[in-house]
Structure formats: C-alpha cells, structure tokens
Amino acid sequence: MPSPRRLLIHGGQVIDPSGGISGLFDVVVEDGRISALVEPDQAPSGIYRIEADGMVVTPGFVDLHTHLRFPGFPEKETIASGTRAAAAGGFTTVCAMANTRPVVDTVEILRVIEAEVRRSAAVRVRQLAAVTMGLAGEHLTDMPALVAAGAVAFSDDGKPVGDVDIMESALRASAELGAVISVHEERAGSAGAANPGPARQLGLAAWPCTWEAEMVARDVGLLERTGGRLHIAHVSCAETVQIIRMAKQRGLPVTAEATPHHLRLDDSLLLGTAILPPGSPQTKVNPPLRDRSDVEALVAGLADGTIDAVATDHAPHAAPDKEGSFAQAAFGFTGLETALPVLLDLVRAGSLSLPALVERLTEGPARVFGLDAGTLRPGAPADVTIFDPEARWTVAPEILESRGKNSPLLGHEMRGRVSCTLVGGQVVHVAGV
Ligand SMILES: [Zn+2]
Incomplete structure (x- = not known):
C-alpha cells in the first residue's frame, strides 16, 4: 500500500472532537504527522490523494x-x-x-x-x-x-x-x-x-x-x-x-x-x-x-x-x-x-x-x-480513520481478519464500514483489499 511522505485526504467530512471540528476539510499529512486541515479549495496540488468524498474522516x-x-x-x-x-x-x-x-x-x-x-x-x-x-x-x-x-x-x-x-x-x-x-x-x-x-x-x-x-x-x-x-x-x-x-x-x-x-x-x-x-x-x-x-x-x-x-x-x-x-x-x-x-x-x-x-x-x-492519540491537531501522529457511514456488508467468518470468529453478529447485515485506516501516515488498511 502507498506510503508517500506527503499525502492529502480529500473531500471528506472531518470530525475531530478534540479540536471542536466538524465540516468539510482536507487533511494534509506530512512525514507521518498531521500537517494541516485546510478548506478543500485551498489544498496543495500535486501530492498523493486519498479520495474521501462521501466519507467521514476522524482521528x-x-x-x-x-x-x-x-x-x-x-x-x-x-x-x-x-x-x-x-x-x-x-x-x-x-x-x-x-x-x-x-x-x-x-x-x-x-x-x-x-x-x-x-x-x-x-x-x-x-x-x-x-x-x-x-x-x-x-x-x-x-x-x-x-x-x-x-x-x-x-x-x-x-x-x-x-x-x-x-x-x-x-x-x-x-x-x-x-x-x-x-x-x-x-x-x-x-x-x-x-x-x-x-x-x-x-x-x-x-x-x-x-x-x-x-x-x-x-x-x-x-x-x-x-x-x-x-x-x-x-x-x-x-x-x-x-x-x-x-x-x-x-x-x-x-x-x-x-x-x-x-x-x-x-x-x-x-x-x-x-x-x-x-x-x-x-x-x-x-x-x-x-x-x-x-x-x-x-x-x-x-x-x-x-x-x-x-x-x-x-x-x-x-x-x-x-x-x-x-x-x-x-x-x-x-x-x-x-x-x-x-x-x-x-x-x-x-x-x-x-x-x-x-x-x-x-x-x-x-x-x-493519558495517550498521545485521538486527535487530528497539527503535529499529532497521523493516525486517521476514514469510513463510509452507509456502506452495507454482512458479517461472515471469511471476511473477518481476527482469528476469532465468535461474534453473535455473524450473518447480520451491518451499515457503516471503515474504508481506510492510517497509522503514522502509513495506510494500514483499505476495505476490500
Ligand atoms: Zn473483563
């Protein structure tokens, strides 16, 4: 999975309660840390983009x-x-x-x-x-x-x-x-x-x-x-x-x-x-x-x-x-x-x-x-979750990453799915990959 030095999470609804933030912003990540939250039309061009249209972007x-x-x-x-x-x-x-x-x-x-x-x-x-x-x-x-x-x-x-x-x-x-x-x-x-x-x-x-x-x-x-x-x-x-x-x-x-x-x-x-x-x-x-x-x-x-x-x-x-x-x-x-x-x-x-x-x-x-986590404030580690609140999927043993398949929700349809997860600016999960 890509891990460029700079990247942009573009077009998502950013919710970061630690900064009282809820709205459409682009998240700029640089060297593994949050660099800035900017208005979508002010985002720097020419850097690697993760498209987050219709998604929610959170710490x-x-x-x-x-x-x-x-x-x-x-x-x-x-x-x-x-x-x-x-x-x-x-x-x-x-x-x-x-x-x-x-x-x-x-x-x-x-x-x-x-x-x-x-x-x-x-x-x-x-x-x-x-x-x-x-x-x-x-x-x-x-x-x-x-x-x-x-x-x-x-x-x-x-x-x-x-x-x-x-x-x-x-x-x-x-x-x-x-x-x-x-x-x-x-x-x-x-x-x-x-x-x-x-x-x-x-x-x-x-x-x-x-x-x-x-x-x-x-x-x-x-x-x-x-x-x-x-x-x-x-x-x-x-x-x-x-x-x-x-x-x-x-x-x-x-x-x-x-x-x-x-x-x-x-x-x-x-x-x-x-x-x-x-x-x-x-x-x-x-x-x-x-x-x-x-x-x-x-x-x-x-x-x-x-x-x-x-x-x-x-x-x-x-x-x-x-x-x-x-x-x-x-x-x-x-x-x-x-x-x-x-x-x-x-x-x-x-x-x-x-x-x-x-x-x-x-x-x-x-x-x-007392952890240094849970925030998108500039300078914080770029640990970011991007999810689609409407995506539907069904819980099944073969799609769970955990070795444990012991869930009472097996066979149930879920609404909402993580589409991409970043830790320190590195993409560690993409849905369906
Ligand atoms: Zn216990």
Whole structure:
C-alpha cells in the first residue's frame, strides 16, 4: 500500500472532537504527522490523494480493552491477526489486556511483547500489566517497575480483585504512580452464566447486576478513601452507571467504558433469533448481555459522558471454545471489526450525535489512559480513520481478519464500514483489499 511522505485526504467530512471540528476539510499529512486541515479549495496540488468524498474522516479510534492473546493463545489470536482486525475496524491504538499465558506481570514479559509488536503489529499496541502476580489476587506486581517499563495501565481483567486490602494497596500505588487501575467488576468467586431472566428460562446459572454494582460501589468507596485512578471496565448495568455518575458528581477520579455489544444488544438474544438457536454459546459474554432497560441506561450514560469511552473487549476464541453447551463454552465476543457499524446504529436511532460517538472512540479513551492519540491537531501522529457511514456488508467468518470468529453478529447485515485506516501516515488498511 502507498506510503508517500506527503499525502492529502480529500473531500471528506472531518470530525475531530478534540479540536471542536466538524465540516468539510482536507487533511494534509506530512512525514507521518498531521500537517494541516485546510478548506478543500485551498489544498496543495500535486501530492498523493486519498479520495474521501462521501466519507467521514476522524482521528484513529483508540481501544482501551483488547485481548490480543499474546503470549500463549495463538489458536485464538496473534498480535498480527488482532492488529489487522483493529486496522479493519478503524482502531489505530489498542490497549492489550494482561490475562495471557504467562500473565503480563513482569518487566521481562513486557519486553517479549514489545519485541513481537515491533515485528508484527499493524497498529499501535500499548500493553496493560496485571495488578496481582499471576492474576491470583494475592500479591501486587512491581507496579513502579512496570510503569517505568511502559505499562499503560493495570488490570486483572477476566477476574475481579476480590481482596479489599489488595485493592486498597493497588489504589495507593496508583495514586503515587499516576497509573490507572482498570477493574473487571463481578462478585469474587461467583459462577454465573447469564442475566437472571434468560438464565431462568434456559436453566442456566444466574448472574445478576448486583454482583457488578456491589463491586463498583466498593471500589468507588476505596477510591474516595485512598485516592488513585480507577477505571471501570465494560459497565453492563443501570445501577453501575448511576453509581459512577454520582461518583463523578462528587469529583472522584473515576472513568468508565462500555462495549458496543452491551450498548446495542440485549439478553433476548439468548432466547434465540432467526439466525441463532436458543442458548447459543455465541451469546455468552462476560459480563452477560443485560435487559433493555440496562442497555438504555448505558446509552444514556455514554451520551451524557458518565461513560467516557467505548471499548471493544475484543475477546477472540478458537472454534472449539464456543462449541458444546452454553454452560461449558468460553465467555466473549470479538468486537474490533463490528464496533463502528453497531455504534452508528445508536446515532441513527438519535441516541447520541455522531461527534459525541467519535469523541467516545477517540479523545475520550485517549484521555482515560493519558495517550498521545485521538486527535487530528497539527503535529499529532497521523493516525486517521476514514469510513463510509452507509456502506452495507454482512458479517461472515471469511471476511473477518481476527482469528476469532465468535461474534453473535455473524450473518447480520451491518451499515457503516471503515474504508481506510492510517497509522503514522502509513495506510494500514483499505476495505476490500
Ligand atoms: Zn473483563
């Protein structure tokens, strides 16, 4: 793919919430950085052009929550395949979770990942480190050393930090280091499978919203006492949105993310659709899909800024992990390649504006982890996403770049597609190529 020293993205509708920009502009890229946004008739001539007529041009999307499965699970995903999926979905920075094998709990493992990222990543990868050694919840990792080595934040994602004293110590360290703790909130030691409604109908173990809300309330309480920087991963319940909203009103340093699937799909999916049978393992995710009132509360929280960012929780699995019974199947959906069209449905429904959605995919997440990303301001790295909001396509295993084909959206028609993605001025994805 072409990567000239100078290029022009011509004729698109540019939306850059970081600069309050929404309108027809040409984007000039020079030496891997944004050089200028100019009126279309003032664009310099004679340089390489990417035609963006009818397209929306935004800063590259930033994902705070991606499972790249490296090291340890090449049958599910690799850094090469996961970052190709990111590029195809318009994500130019992904923050990779630490629940790998081995767990990312030492500087040595961070170095191994860095080397693989240099070798094979299509987009920028930032790595989270674990809060506790081996995600066992007993001993904190060497957080100062991990921050010094480049860990972007800390998380035991996949599990809650059950022990109050450990969580308090982690927040104290977070306060000293200025590092963010991203928490996966569920009742420690619990074993639910689905939201109580469908769980009852399908004979599955129930996983109620209280299990999430009680942990968020605990951690907001700890935060108030100790300081630090708390980030709530994949919020799924109305109660949780309300706890976070009140905490923010009190000025506490808490942020939150929600996934495209929790913002768009509800637990009725578990009872079957035209495509999926009742109790399909393709509908099993952690936290579980919730009911319509939770979905609406999440969307309202995204619109009013209680939820700072959309994060995919892209969780690829190999086919056998999702076969068999619902109870035995692995949790998780892939999400990088379907996030944009799923979220554009919210804009089309009038639930939030397109600039607000773009903010929650760019500047919002960049601010949560303090990343130099999510903006088209002159001088910034030229990480750019160009998408056609109307293009229709159908989700099918053979067109997904991710090794994981575990999406409840397989067979569904999507509206909206990334046509071109640039990282540092280099074209890393073109639709259909
Ligand atoms: Zn999680």
